[in-house]
Amino acid sequence: MLFDKIVRPTLYRLSYHDPELVHERTIAVLARLSKLAPALGGALRVDDPVTVLGLRFPNRVGLAAGMDKNGRALPAWAALGFGFVEVGTVTRLAQPGNPKPRLFSLPASDAVINRMGFNNDGAEALAAKLARDGKPGVPLGISIGKSKVTPLEEAVEDYRFSLRALHPYADYFAINVSSPNTPGLRQLQDRAALAELLGELRSTSLELAGDGAPTPVLVKVAPDLTDDALAELLEVALEHGVAGIIATNTTLSREGIVPAESGLAGQGEDCPAGR
Ligand SMILES: Cc1cc2nc3c(=O)[nH]c(=O)nc-3n(C[C@H](O)[C@H](O)[C@H](O)COP(=O)(O)O)c2cc1C
Numbered sequence: 001m002l003f004d005k006i007v008r009p010t011l012y013r014l015s016y017h018d019p020e021l022v023h024e025r026t027i028a029v030l031a032r033l034s035k036l037a038p039a040l041g042g043a044l045r046v047d048d049p050v051t052v053l054g055l056r057f058p059n060r061v062g063l064a065a066g067m068d069k070n071g072r073a074l075p076a077w078a079a080l081g082f083g084f085v086e087v088g089t090v091t092r093l094a095q096p097g098n099p100k101p102r103l104f105s106l107p108a109s110d111a112v113i114n115r116m117g118f119n120n121d122g123a124e125a126l127a128a129k130l131a132r133d134g135k136p137g138v139p140l141g142i143s144i145g146k147s148k149v150t151p152l153e154e155a156v157e158d159y160r161f162s163l164r165a166l167h168p169y170a171d172y173f174a175i176n177v178s179s180p181n182t183p184g185l186r187q188l189q190d191r192a193a194l195a196e197l198l199g200e201l202r203s204t205s206l207e208l209a210g211d212g213a214p215t216p217v218l219v220k221v222a223p224d225l226t227d228d229a230l231a232e233l234l235e236v237a238l239e240h241g242v243a244g245i246i247a248t249n250t251t252l253s254r255e256g257i258v259p260a261e262s263g264l265a266g267q268g269e270d271c272p273a274g275r
Contacts, residue, residue, distance in 0.1 A: 012105070019105040019112060023067075030073035044081035053216040053243050055139045055171050059083035065143035065174060065220070069120045071129055074136040085136055087126065088143030089176045092161040094122035095148055098181060106261040114250050117181040118145050123162035130169040142166045143174040143220065145182065152184050152193075156200045163201055167208045170215050175201065178222035178249035186222055191232050194219075198240035216243035223248035 015021040048059045062084035063077050071087040078085070097119025104113040120126075123144065144162040146155045163173060175197070177188035188197055198219070205214045219242050221233060237245065254262065 017105070018101075020100065020103040023103065027068060027072055030068075030076040033079075034073045034075040044079065046081050046083070053172055054213065055084075055216075057083045057139055062086060062138075062141075065089050065141075065176070066114070066116070069118075071126055074133070074140070078136040078138045082138060084139040084141060084171075086141035086143055086174060088120065088174070089118050089145040089179065090120045090123045090126050090143070090162060090166075091118050091145050091147040092123055092158045093147040093149065094125060095120065106257060109257045109261050111257065115181045118148065118179065123165040127165045127169065130166075135169060139171040140169065141172045141174050141218075142170040143176050145176040145179060146185055146188070148182055152187060155188060155193075156197055159197060159201060160204050163204055164208065167205075167215060172216040172218055172243065173201075173205075174246055175217060175219045176249070178220050180222070180224075180250055180252055189222065189225065189229070189233055191236055194233060194236045195240065198236065198242060202240050218242065218244040218246050220246035220249050223251045224253065 011022045011026065012019075015025055046059045046061070050057050050060055059081070060083055061081075063082045063086060065086045065088050068074070068077065068085065068087055069089065074085060074087070095118060098115055098117035102115045102117065106112065126142070144159055144166070146152075146158050150158045159175065166173075177185060177194065177197070179185055188194060198217075201217060202214075205217055209215065219233070219237055221230070225233065234245070
């Protein structure tokens with residue numbers, strides 16, 4: 001109520017109604033607050049613990065990938081009460097993402113259109129930040145994706161690089177093959193491509209684990225798959241020891257967009273997301 005009626009409208013007014021600026025400013029404030037987070041402790045923490053994937057989550061509500069791609073405000077998310085944080089999606093190479101504007105607010109439809117395109121500082125920068133600042137006090141998921149300039153045929157190496165760089169810090173990995181904003185990425189959900197990718201990542205993760213338990217690897221799927229494609233994907237995931245499915249990424253559907261905003265919705269190649 002307070003957020004819907006006061007906080008969000010104020011943020012939008014102060015940011016010239018530019019949703020990306022609202023996002024950037026929110027992260028900047030939370031990054032500053034993160035320096036105080038030890039003092040804040042877990043003031044807003046909700047304790048309703050659950051153990052999944054061998055990890056103890058203080059509660060079931062986590063922060064999805066895309067909000068804090070570069071892990072700039074990790075202690076603040078934990079202090080705000082989130083039960084886990086998924087950072088990323090990060091890619092092997094730092095990249096600027098799609099040209100702006102690339103985030104659109106559709107208030108009457110209660111939606112946003114996201115066509116960010118994996119703007120991020122790269123896997124090594126995130127690893128350096130985590131080495132320097134440490135992890136949040138809640139499980140940390142790291143979402144990895146393919147760099148835009150990497151051809152699809154070389155995708156495996158791209159993901160493997162990020163897996164290696166970030167392995168010391170991840171409580172689980174999310175393999176993002178379902179963003180609509182990197183051309184061709186969703187083809188990695190097809191049987192042969194996915195089998196190769198998951199097979200290689202599985203052996204790398206076993207090798208990195210040595211005698212310890214391998215870090216769980218999850219796959220994030222698109223909501224736009226047909227039932228048959230989804231069944232096939234699940235089969236491949238099971239065959240390759242995937243620990244879980246993250247459902248779901250941004251949709252391509254325009255269902256639920258009110259007619260007055262359908263013109264704007266048509267501008268992106270992608271995806272309303274309830275907000
Ligand atoms: C601005 C924006 C950026 C996002 N970036 C990512 C991303 O980098 N990686 C990812 O896996 N999902 C990303 N997502 C998808 C969300 O994590 C989430 O899966 C999606 O919004 C669907 O959930 P919802 O229906 O609760 O919005 C992004 C979503 C938005 C709105």
